Amino acid sequence: MGKKNNRFFMDGAGTGLMGLVLSICLFVPAFAATADYEDAVSLGHSASDQARRMLNVEWPASGVIVVTNAGYAMPGEHSTKGCLDGISDATGATVGSSTLLTLQSRFDQPLWFAFFVRKTGQCAYLEYKTDVVAKVLGGVETEVKNTVVSQVARIDAKYLFAHPDEFSAALKKGLFGRNAFRIVTTVNAAARNCGSDILKAVQVHDHFCPGVTSGIVMANYIRHRLLQSPNTNCFVLSLTPWCKEDALTSLLNATPGKRAYGVLYPTKKQQAAWPEPLNKVCTVIFTQQKGQPWHGHMLGFDFAQAKKAYGTKSFGNSVLDKLHADIWFLENMERAESLVQPLKDFTLASGKTPKTLLQPGVDLIGLLQKM
Numbered sequence: 001m002g003k004k005n006n007r008f009f010m011d012g013a014g015t016g017l018m019g020l021v022l023s024i025c026l027f028v029p030a031f032a033a034t035a036d037y038e039d040a041v042s043l044g045h046s047a048s049d050q051a052r053r054m055l056n057v058e059w060p061a062s063g064v065i066v067v068t069n070a071g072y073a074m075p076g077e078h079s080t081k082g083c084l085d086g087i088s089d090a091t092g093a094t095v096g097s098s099t100l101l102t103l104q105s106r107f108d109q110p111l112w113f114a115f116f117v118r119k120t121g122q123c124a125y126l127e128y129k130t131d132v133v134a135k136v137l138g139g140v141e142t143e144v145k146n147t148v149v150s151q152v153a154r155i156d157a158k159y160l161f162a163h164p165d166e167f168s169a170a171l172k173k174g175l176f177g178r179n180a181f182r183i184v185t186t187v188n189a190a191a192r193n194c195g196s197d198i199l200k201a202v203q204v205h206d207h208f209c210p211g212v213t214s215g216i217v218m219a220n221y222i223r224h225r226l227l228q229s230p231n232t233n234c235f236v237l238s239l240t241p242w243c244k245e246d247a248l249t250s251l252l253n254a255t256p257g258k259r260a261y262g263v264l265y266p267t268k269k270q271q272a273a274w275p276e277p278l279n280k281v282c283t284v285i286f287t288q289q290k291g292q293p294w295h296g297h298m299l300g301f302d303f304a305q306a307k308k309a310y311g312t313k314s315f316g317n318s319v320l321d322k323l324h325a326d327i328w329f330l331e332n333m334e335r336a337e338s339l340v341q342p343l344k345d346f347t348l349a350s351g352k353t354p355k356t357l358l359q360p361g362v363d364l365i366g367l368l369q370k371m
């Protein structure tokens with residue numbers, strides 16, 4: 001065996017040495033947490049304790065759903081991820097059962113938690129001052145003495161639809177800070193045991209709305225009709241972006257960073273002036289089998305038809321109007337796939353890729369028109 005090979009095939013002495021290294025490694029603690037982990041765990045515990053008193057319940061409780069931006073918010077550059085372990089330990093909510101949900105948020109946003117009890121529809125909301133939490137997570141203070149916002153409200157959909165004026169008044173008074181829409185829509189989806197793919201898109205999008213739902217429905221359509229195998233390449237080109245993009249990019253893992261996503265931002269006027277069927281196309285899905293040309297599928301989404309199905313009932317409150325539409329979609333996910341309109345299919349010339357259509361100086365709409 002040559003010298004080069006000896007690096008890969010160890011002799012007896014080498015294996016012995018490897019065994020020693022392995023045994024040393026086994027005595028290293030199972031995980032190495034960051035310095036702020038323990039403080040974050042205890043913050044999760046104390047938040048759960050405060051919510052327990054506010055809701056007058058006992059933890060662990062079945063039917064609890066916790067929604068938070070812990071894991072994303074970083075007060076004073078400290079991680080808040082450990083809060084999730086504290087909350088899970090105290091309340092019994094878990095990531096795996098979709099009862100502990102994290103909504104994507106920017107690192108500099110205030111840390112907040114919402115504890116929802118399915119049986120009563122009551123939700124306790126806690127929001128913290130960033131500088132105060134930073135001191136606790138940095139070990140300067142031992143506990144959070146004051147939350148900025150601590151509120152309890154009943155927010156199950158059935159109750160809210162029956163009391164829209166009460167809800168509107170509560171919103172005006174600052175219910176759940178800037179997070180009321182996020183919390184109300186997310187807990188009502190999770191309370192209906194919706195699929196984890198729906199919740200995945202909702203968590204990335206940071207709220208549940210008819211727009212992101214249309215993206216989830218389109219992702220289902222693509223999954224069921226356009227992706228032949230796990231090896232089928234997929235590129236998403238959105239001609240008219242809206243909330244659906246967050247569902248398409250997350251569920252199809254078609255992100256710009258992986259060069260699998262492109263987007264235009266036309267005005268309504270520009271889009272209306274595009275020729276048929278481009279004026280109705282919201283997204284073009286490109287698929288490709290290895291070594292084969294790329295196929296393009298121009299898709300529309302028939303919101304007018306959707307609105308006919310879920311009705312024009314208005315609660316005089318846009319959060320409730322959206323929640324009402326969301327629930328219709330949740331209950332009709334399979335049927336909703338018929339709202340996706342296949343407008344035109346085409347094939348790119350050999351050697352052309354969706355990326356070549358998006359190069360600077362290329363007349364994308366002109367090219368698509370000729371397809």
Ligand SMILES: [Zn+2]
Nearest residue numbers: 209211212243
């Ligand atoms: Zn949205």
